[in-house]
Amino acid sequence: MKFRMAGQMSAEQELDDTDAAILRVLQRRGRMTHAELSEKVNLSPSACHRRVQRLEGAGVIRDYVALLNPRAVGRVTTVFVEIKLQGQSDEILDAFEKAVARVPDVLECHLMAGTADYMLKVVARDSEDFARIHRQHLSRLPGVAQMQSSFALKTVFKTTALPV
Secondary structure, three states: OEEEOOOOOOOEEEOOHHHHHHHHHHHHOOOOOHHHHHHHHOOOHHHHHHHHHHHHHOOOOOOOOOOOOOOOOOOOEEEEEEEEEOOOOHHHHHHHHHHHOOOOOEEEEEEOOOOOOEEEEEEEOOHHHHHHHHHHOHHHOOOEEEEEEEEOOOOOOOOOOOOO
16 A cells, blocks of 8 residues: 655655555554553564554654544434535635634534535534524524535444554
C-alpha cells in the first residue's frame, strides 16, 4: 500500500504488511503495550516500537484517544442535520465553519456535494435536549438558510477503524 506520509517523510513511502497489521491492531486496541503489540504482529518489541515511532512521526498515526460509551455518558440520541446556507462565498463558509466548530454537541461537520451544503452529526440526551441544542446553537449559526434534522433510530454498525 502506498500512503502519503506527513511529518518527517515528504515522499510517498510504501507501508508494508507489517505496518498495516500494526495499524489495524492499534485502531482496535490502542492501549496495549509494545510487547503485546509485537506479539500480535510477530515482531520483536524493539522493532515494533521503532515502527510505531516511525508511523507516529510520519503522521500516519495521528493521535490516541479513549472512545466513550454514549449510554454511559447519557448521550443516546444521534441526529444528522443537513444545513443549506444562504450562499457559497468564502466569507459565509468560513463564518459557518468557525461557529459550528464551537458547538460542543456537534461531533462531525462535513462540507457536502449535493442538496445540502453541510452535514452535521450531533449527539444529545434525548429529543428535548436536541431541541435545546437546536434553539441555543444550531439556529444561531451564521449564514444558515435551511436545516433538516434526521434522528437515528438505531446504530447498526459503527467503527473508527480505517481500512488498511
